[in-house]
Amino acid sequence: MLPESLSALPMDEKKYRKALARVLPLVIENDAEHGRLLAETEKLMDKGASRSREEDRLLKLLAPLIQEFEDRRYPVGDSSTPLSVLKTLMEQRGLAHKDVWRLFGSKGIASEVINGKREISKKHAKALAEFIRVPADLFL
Numbered sequence: 001m002l003p004e005s006l007s008a009l010p011m012d013e014k015k016y017r018k019a020l021a022r023v024l025p026l027v028i029e030n031d032a033e034h035g036r037l038l039a040e041t042e043k044l045m046d047k048g049a050s051r052s053r054e055e056d057r058l059l060k061l062l063a064p065l066i067q068e069f070e071d072r073r074y075p076v077g078d079s080s081t082p083l084s085v086l087k088t089l090m091e092q093r094g095l096a097h098k099d100v101w102r103l104f105g106s107k108g109i110a111s112e113v114i115n116g117k118r119e120i121s122k123k124h125a126k127a128l129a130e131f132i133r134v135p136a137d138l139f140l
Contacts, residue, residue, distance in 0.1 A: 016054040028069035103127040
């Protein structure tokens with residue numbers, strides 16, 4: 001997201017319309033649409049601080065569309081454990097151990113967490129939440 005000082009800058013509607021036309025955001029109804037918009041979201045996230053104001057607004061539009069689909073398609077029940085939530089989200093996004101171990105600081109800690117031998121710490125929950133783009137509460 002842009003710093004607050006930059007968020008006050010006017011948005012270039014022409015650039016925003018062009019970004020919308022390229023991505024074609026919509027209410028997600030199937031896995032193909034989900035995958036496409038998730039890939040677009042990841043491209044925008046990867047830009048980080050170099051993301052334009054228009055791209056930032058597009059990202060804010062895409063995130064709830066993806067979240068709403070995932071909530072419908074992959075409901076997480078109240079009886080879910082942080083580990084089962086992590087495994088489900090990793091499976092949904094096609095993530096393997098190698099994709100998340102850096103979030104834990106070491107392969108060993110990641111293995112212990114994924115194998116249920118160690119709890120997910122608050123620090124790891126925050127890192128996972130940011131990486132997977134879900135609330136950290138799911139892992140606590």
